[in-house]
Amino acid sequence: MPAQSLNRRSMLLGTGAAALLAHRAGAAALNPALPAGTREEAITVVLPGKQPLIKLSWRPPNYETPLEGFTTPLTANNQFFVRYHLANVPTEAELANWSLTVGGEAAGSEVKFSLDDLKGLPVSEVTAVCQCSGNRRGLFSPHVPGVQWGIGAMGNAVWRGVKLSDVLAKAGVKPGAVEVAFRGADGPVVEATPVFRKSIPLDRALDGSVLLAWEMNGEKLPIWNGFPVRVIVPGWTGTYWIKHVTRIDVLAKPLDNFWMAKAYRVPRGVFPATQPFVTQDNEKTSPITEIIVNSLITAPLDGAAVGAAGFTVRGLAWDGGQGIAKVDVSLDGGANWDAAALGEDLGRFAFRPWSFAAPAGRTGSLTVLARATNAAGAVQPAKLVANPAGYHHNVIAAITVTAG
Amino acid sequence: MKALVVLALLAATPAMAANGPAPEELVTLKPAAGLEVVNQNCGGCHSLDYVRMNAPFLNADVWKAEVTKMRNAFGAQLTDADAAAIQKYLTDNYGPPAS
Numbered sequence: 001m002p003a004q005s006l007n008r009r010s011m012l013l014g015t016g017a018a019a020l021l022a023h024r025a026g027a028a029a030l031n032p033a034l035p036a037g038t039r040e041e042a043i044t045v046v047l048p049g050k051q052p053l054i055k056l057s058w059r060p061p062n063y064e065t066p067l068e069g070f071t072t073p074l075t076a077n078n079q080f081f082v083r084y085h086l087a088n089v090p091t092e093a094e095l096a097n098w099s100l101t102v103g104g105e106a107a108g109s110e111v112k113f114s115l116d117d118l119k120g121l122p123v124s125e126v127t128a129v130c131q132c133s134g135n136r137r138g139l140f141s142p143h144v145p146g147v148q149w150g151i152g153a154m155g156n157a158v159w160r161g162v163k164l165s166d167v168l169a170k171a172g173v174k175p176g177a178v179e180v181a182f183r184g185a186d187g188p189v190v191e192a193t194p195v196f197r198k199s200i201p202l203d204r205a206l207d208g209s210v211l212l213a214w215e216m217n218g219e220k221l222p223i224w225n226g227f228p229v230r231v232i233v234p235g236w237t238g239t240y241w242i243k244h245v246t247r248i249d250v251l252a253k254p255l256d257n258f259w260m261a262k263a264y265r266v267p268r269g270v271f272p273a274t275q276p277f278v279t280q281d282n283e284k285t286s287p288i289t290e291i292i293v294n295s296l297i298t299a300p301l302d303g304a305a306v307g308a309a310g311f312t313v314r315g316l317a318w319d320g321g322q323g324i325a326k327v328d329v330s331l332d333g334g335a336n337w338d339a340a341a342l343g344e345d346l347g348r349f350a351f352r353p354w355s356f357a358a359p360a361g362r363t364g365s366l367t368v369l370a371r372a373t374n375a376a377g378a379v380q381p382a383k384l385v386a387n388p389a390g391y392h393h394n395v396i397a398a399i400t401v402t403a404g
Numbered sequence: 405m406k407a408l409v410v411l412a413l414l415a416a417t418p419a420m421a422a423n424g425p426a427p428e429e430l431v432t433l434k435p436a437a438g439l440e441v442v443n444q445n446c447g448g449c450h451s452l453d454y455v456r457m458n459a460p461f462l463n464a465d466v467w468k469a470e471v472t473k474m475r476n477a478f479g480a481q482l483t484d485a486d487a488a489a490i491q492k493y494l495t496d497n498y499g500p501p502a503s
Contacts, residue, residue: 023427035457035458035459035460035461036459036460037456037457037458037460037498038457038458040456041453041456042457045427046427047426048423048424048425048426049423056453056457057450057451057453057454057457058426058427058428058429058431058451058453059426059428059450059451061426086449087449087450089425089426091423091424091425092423093423142461143461145458145462145466145470146458147457148457188449188478188479189449190448190449190479190481191479192478192479192480192481193449193478194477194478194479223423258477262477
């Protein structure tokens with residue numbers, strides 16, 4: 001069936017043509033703070049192998065997880081968000097003969113690995129949040145250009161694979177190495193577009209925390225999330241988590257390309273990191289690295305009616321690996337705060353569920369806030385920390401409910 | 405009978421398979437001067453919902469910066485005249501409403 005132009009009205013009217021567009025799942029529940037154009041554009045669509053996700057762009061495919069995907073601390077593979085920069089996305093069939101080459105100017109030798117070769121190395125596992133640097137960009141005020149993500153460009157999964165350090169040991173690392181660079185099988189449409197290649201500091205590559213994963217929540221990786229193998233950099237934003245990784249280079253010089261030097265940068269000093277990426281710092285900006293402390297309210301829904309006899313506020317909290325120390329909830333717009341109960345600890349890089357039993361006795365409109373604090377004392381701000389590219393949105397979120 | 409036909413078509417739609425490319429619907433931007441230049445030069449590398457999603461809040465300077473980024477960073481091969489036409493189209497049709 002050829003792609004068809006279809007306006008929203010004809011879909012809502014349920015014309016025959018609309019019914020045949022099987023990938024359309026319906027209208028998305030969207031935050032009114034998103035740009036008007038985004039709210040018109042974002043519909044729920046079924047990508048092959050996925051549940052309905054919120055489509056932001058068809059090509060390259062950029063889809064976020066709806067709020068209901070975050071009612072559990074692990075995000076289901078078929079609800080996990082999808083983010084590509086460039087539209088040449090490989091199919092699973094094209095990756096049937098996948099291999100990984102490890103080399104580069106500061107590697108001892110060049111070594112090629114099949115998936116079976118990797119699986120022959122000691123296996124390692126981590127539960128970690130993969131969050132797009134620009135998650136919640138669409139909620140920036142004033143708005144900034146880019147993919148206008150709502151709350152769902154993130155997910156938490158159990159990633160199983162091998163340590164990057166074990167793979168690098170097979171090739172050897174020469175003195176003078178500074179960074180390790182990754183590229184994947186996805187690429188640009190035209191040759192003049194820079195391939196999506198990213199690097200991490202050598203220290204991070206060798207400390208055993210970075211994985212090359214072939215399994216996500218006990219299953220092979222969905223194609224949209226990096227089949228057959230992706231890079232897992234726990235605690236760092238998704239930009240470093242290269243999908244379909246085919247080439248790893250040990251570099252003697254910092255990687256200098258558009259994706260490192262121009263994109264994914266934050267004003268220097270504004271978002272201090274515990275492990276700064278110093279080889280990529282310049283005078284004015286630093287590369288975005290660690291996820292900053294954040295939380296999400298998953299219940300009740302914004303605008304919901306709740307009982308005067310009390311109700312439960314639930315959600316998730318996460319950060320870049322310090323771990324969540326506490327989550328406080330306010331039922332009166334921030335005047336008073338009480339501690340929520342923290343749920344199961346799936347690890348310091350994972351979503352931490354929390355809940356708060358709001359007592360009986362309140363009626364009328366309530367502004368409910370949740371505010372997470374991590375183990376290092378970092379706390380979500382009341383006011384957006386503005387930055388030109390729209391990264392690291394971690395403002396305390398508010399919902400309004402009516403009790404009665 | 406009609407329902408059966410629809411069901412059969414649904415089952416045969418590639419989007420319903422576990423494998424296959426991402427679905428895509430043609431995105432039609434507002435008809436206005438310059439649309440042809442936009443369609444010819446922008447849609448090859450990305451779907452045009454990128455434009456509608458980023459509206460209506462980018463002013464002339466920011467739309468110009470976006471077009472410049474597409475030329476300088478992403479390698480879009482545009483003549484200066486086409487770049488100017490695209491900037492004008494985006495600003496006029498997807499910029500902030502005139503105050």
